[in-house]
Amino acid sequence: MTNIIDRRVLMRALIVLVVAAAASIAFGAWGSPAVASTVDTAVAHASAVSSETVATAPQVDTITQTAVEPDEEIGTNRYVQQFINGIVFGLLLALASVGLSLIYGTTGLSNFAHGEQVSLGAMLTFFFATQQPVSLPFVPVEFTIGWPLIPSALAAIALAAGTGWLQDKFLWSPLRRRKVSIVQQMIVSIGLSLAMLNFIQWWFGAERRRISTSIDTRIDMGVFTIGQTTLWSVAIAIICLAAVAYFLLRTRTGRATRAVSDNPALASASGIRVEKVVRLVWIMATGLAAVGGILLALYDNAAAFDVGARLLLLMFAAVTLGGLGQAFGALVGSLVIGVAVEMSTLWLGTDLKYAVALGILILVLLVRPQGILGRAERVG
Amino acid sequence: MTDVFADVAHEPGAKKPDPIVIADHVHRHFGGLTAVDVEHFEVQRHAITALIGPNGAGKSTFFNLLTGFDKPQTGEWQFNGHSLVGTSPAKIARAGKVRTFQLTKALNRMTVIENMRLGAAEQRGENFFNALVPGLWRSREQEITKKAESLLKRFKLYEKRDDYAGSLSGGQRKLLEMARALMSDPEMIMLDEPMAGVNPALTESLLDHIVELRDEGKTILFVEHDMHMVRRISDWVVVMAEGSIIAEGPPNTVMSNTAVQDAYLGAHHDTDLSEDAS
Amino acid sequence: MDIVLDALGTMMAPATAAFALAAIGLNFHFGLTGLLNMGHAGFMLLGMYGYGISTQHGAPIWMALIIAIIAATIFGLLLGWPTLKLRGDYLAIATISAAELVRYLGRSNTLQGLTGGSTGIRGNDFKFTFEELSPLPDENITILFWTNHGTKSSSWWLMIVAWVFVALFALLFWQLARSPWGRVLKGIREDEDAVRSLGKNVYSYKMQALVLGGVIGALGGVIWALGASVQPDSMGRPTTFWLWTILLLGGAATVFGPILGSMIFWMSLVIIKGLASAFIPSSVLSPVEIEPFSLVLVGIALMCLVIFRPQGILGNKRELAFND
Structure with a gap:
């Protein structure tokens, strides 16, 4: 039974991706001749590379990345380029939204503090990696850690996943045991998000921080270019997502996780230790969010305390689009949102690209609230 | 009261002398799973009709369809001669057909x-x-x-x-829900498992209330697991299994029908039909 | 002593009244009907834009207010149409997204000519119609320990008008909450299906509540703007979350809950900041860190409230703010 549904889900996912790709290529073929010579190309591209530059926070570190040599751009097709950017962004977003979806699936909680988990990953990496002196909140001592990027990132992921464990053990699990309603839990998560967001700002300040000082060399792929670091990021994201997929489909605990998602009462009755599964999901979700945050910080060259907060609604859009609580749906949803967001900059101002995602979200709620991959009966 | 049923055939989809509800070809499936597939169904006015069947027989789904809380893929049904296809639950209630719920929906606060x-x-x-x-x-x-x-x-x-x-206690909530349903003077009351979660002390008074309502001229249709209740108060019993109606008849004879016994035994072997099956 | 005076001054400030008013709107949504509106700031912002832009284009004050109300009404209708038939958490996600959508559109360069982009609309461009109505002298006035301008910006005049509005809408809430209309809403809060089974058109009632609460939110936004300016980023998600904190602090579904909540909320922010800058050395907590530090406390307060005292200060213990 579950296998049939999985296959159907994957089929639909495939169809959606193929249609999206076909549409973008069609647009590309139709639009490229007129565009190739416009100077506008470089501008659109550059601002897309530095993804979220509409930051309200002052940018302390100058972003050299935006000054990509224009001669590299001439051979590129900006539709293809934006599509690729969208896929990259979508993959990174997926790291965060898959976790959000897993938490929703297993506990029913729409976790509004998930964005802060993303920021936490990025900012903790900065904390370990930066050559500047850092300090802890309330402790007036400055020190420098300055580890290389990879150990810093690993430490940040471990710490972030630790916050997931802590949260579930000392906050969410007791709340579930007290049978606190899901609405109440959701508002608790809003409080947590408010507290964490401001805690991170208090700790690291409002400036955009760079976690890597090296400049990304761009590789020319003919119709588009892509940064070397970005390629690595994509590889890491794909490996992580594949690992999650393997975990969910092939391992015992993963199957238990899906069983809990489907029907917690039934899962519990059939001997699955729901609390243990949920604890694991929290650790996984927060860890993945941290990975997403770090990779996004590399992709965008910098991250501020509110990087995750800005992405939260995009994650919700992705998760809703894919069908609330469906882990694979979240992946497909993220890719669609990623592509939509990046492609939209071809027609709209870059400061409107997140608005596009929210527009899609509202549209989805209008026509197909169960999401692309969800089953109609779930909405009830 | 059972007199009106004297000429009614003991078969699924039997015609009643004065039906208040008539349903035809009601079909509801979830994905590939057929939940309800009822060819013809009538409810006699001013009588107590019981809708029974093993777990998963589609009773509750059928009940939801009749009250507008769920929509079938195909089918037609009418109440008092008015078609109710596509009518919202609120309008059905205003038309004089009020329901209660299996999990009591007293408005707690x-x-x-x-x-x-x-x-x-x-x-x-x-x-x-x-x-x-x-x-x-x-x-x-x-x-x-x-x-x-x-x-x-x-x-x-x-x-x-x-x-x-x-x-309030569980039983009191059931009573409250029933009393609340009567506030709008409905012609027909649909009770979804009125005995579920009611303590024995309250059961008798609840049964008396239902009989009293019929004697006042209301029509009652209820879904129930509790065989004791079915036998004691119902005038007519409709048995569902696997989404369809498999038998109809007066409470004393319908349980001896072999199709009914097969349905129950097929569903769970340990059910003792002669006693309380809840 | 300064802290106490500051705190008491904040309690009466127009901004406090603006948030109390918006929280009354949210009380119609959540307290009465149980709607999870997580985008209340969007209603406020639309009210601000409706008022500010129409005044800029020469509308008299009454017309500007009507336009603000219409903007919020349309927003509520558009928002409720797809989402009110769905489960509650969808409404939460849809409202928060729609509110952010409004903010993104408002601050975008595309609409700069209309909304002023991310800088918004300056106070001087839209406050004059309101300030012309002021019967108070055009100078600073000191009453007891507090000095405010008579008519300009965050003035005594605005303070009076703002609290009159708050009082009027609190009265409206009181009247409606005890009417049969309010009873249907409370029924919906408890269990939609039960209310449906009793013959009430649940969808229509939810829509009425959403629009009414949204309009009140928009008026709250107008008052806020009259004391500050139309600035899209001041109406982001944190604003909505503060409103929730205010409502839950005072007590959802109560008449005075939003008012008391708003007073305590703003007062405690002033007190926390005052105490922190007075007693914590700046090497431990620098001045720029005080703001986020106090908001961390707000977040924690919200969590604790929801967990330990969901009925708030004024709420009835038996009539909790949440379903079991």
């Missing part, structure tokens, strides 16, 4: 009397603009309150008048 008042029809103050002018609804409110109080007395809930509904 409202007082018992407020619960009752909410059941009333034709309160102009429920319109936003009228609500701003108390003069328009005050006198109707008094009528409603009077009626609510007399119903509460009848259902022995009057002492709980100003308590929050959430503080």
Whole structure:
């Protein structure tokens, strides 16, 4: 039974991706001749590379990345380029939204503090990696850690996943045991998000921080270019997502996780230790969010305390689009949102690209609230 | 009372002399799973009809379809000669067919009397603009309150008048829900497992209330697991299994039908049909 | 002593009244009807834009207010149409997204000519119609310990008007909550299906509540703007979350809950900041860190409230703010 549904889900996912790709290529073929010579190309591209530059926070570190040599751009097709950017962004977003979806699936909680988990990953990496002196909140001592990027990132992921464990053990699990309603839990998560967001700002300040000082060399792929670091990021994201997929489909605990998602009462009755599964999901979700945050910080060259907060609604859009609580749906949803967001900059101002995602979200709620991959009966 | 059923055939989809509800070809499936597939179904006016069947027989789904809480893929059904296809639950209720729920839906954080008042029809103050002018609804409110109080007395809930509904026991909530349903003077009352979660002390009075309602001229259709109740108060029993109606008949004879026994035994072997099956 | 005076001054400030008013709107949504509107700031912002832009284009004050109300009404209708038939958490996600959508559109360069982009609309461009109506002298006035301008910006005049509005809408809430209309809403809060089974059109009632609460939110936004300016980023998600904190602090579904909540909320922010800058050395907590530090406390307060005292200060213990 579950296998049939999985296959159907994957089929639909495939169809959606193929249609999206076909549409973008069609647009590309139709639009490229007129565009190739416009100077506008470089501008659109550059601002897309530095993804979220509409930051309200002052940018302390100058972003050299935006000054990509224009001669590299001439051979590129900006539709293809934006599509690729969208896929990259979508993959990174997926790291965060898959976790959000897993938490929703297993506990029913729409976790509004998930964005802060993303920021936490990025900012903790900065904390370990930066050559500047850092300090802890309330402790007036400055020190420098300055580890290389990879150990810093690993430490940040471990710490972030630790916050997931802590949260579930000392906050969410007791709340579930007290049978606190899901609405109440959701508002608790809003409080947590408010507290964490401001805690991170208090700790690291409002400036955009760079976690890597090296400049990304761009590789020319003919119709588009892509940064070397970005390629690595994509590889890491794909490996992580594949690992999650393997975990969910092939391992015992993963199957238990899906069983809990489907029907917690039934899962519990059939001997699955729901609390243990949920604890694991929290650790996984927060860890993945941290990975997403770090990779996004590399992709965008910098991250501020509110990087995750800005992405939260995009994650919700992705998760809703894919069908609330469906882990694979979240992946497909993220890719669609990623592509939509990046492609939209071809027609709209870059400061409107997140608005596009929210527009899609509202549209989805209008026509197909169960999401692309969800089953109609779930909405009830 | 059973006289009216004298000429009714003991077969699925039997025609009744004076049907209040008629359903035809009602089909509901979830994905590939057929939940309800009823060819023909009639409910006799002024009688108590029981809808029984093993777990997963589609009783509750059928019940939801009849009350507008779920929509079938195909089918037609009418109430008092009016088609109810595509009608919202609220309109069905206003047409005079009110239901209760298996998991009692007492409005916990409202007082018992407020619960009752909410059941009333034709309160102009429920319109936003009228609500701003108390003069328009005050006198109707008094009528409603009077009626609510007399119903509460009848259902022995009057002492709980100003308590929050959430503080009532399971059985009291069932009574409250039934009393609330009566506030709008419905012609037909549909009870979804009225005995579920009711303690034995209250069972008898609940049964008496249902019989009393029939004697006042209301039509009652209920879904139930409790065989004792079915046998004691129902005038006619309809048995469902795997989404379809497999047998109909008076309570004393329908359980001896082999199709019914097969359905029950096929579903769970340990069910003793001669005794309480809840 | 300064802290106490500051705190008491904040309690009466127009901004406090603006948030109390918006929280009354939210009380119609959540307290009465149980709607999870997580985008209340969007209603406020639309009210601000409706008022500010129409005044800029020469509308008299009454017309500007009507336009603000219409903007919020349309927003509520558009928002409720797809989402009110769905489960509650969908409404939460849809409202928060729609509110952010409004903010993104408002601050975008595309609409700069209309909304002023991310800088918004300056106070001087839209406050004059309101300030012309002021009967108070055009100078600083000191009453007891507090000095405010008579008519300009965050003035005594605005303070009076703002609190009159708050009082009027609190009265409206009181009247509606005890009417049969309010009873249906409370029924919906408890269990939609039960209310449906009693013959009420649940969808229509939810829509009425959403629009009414949204309009009140928009008026709250107008008052806020009259004391500050129309600035899209001041109406982001944190604003909505503060409103929730205010409502839950005072007590959802109560008449005075939003007012008391708003007073305590703003007062405690002033007190926390005052105490922190007075007693914690700046090497431990620098001045720029005080703001986020106090908001961390707000977040924690919200969590604790929801967990330990969901009925708030004024709420009835038996009539909790949440379903079991």
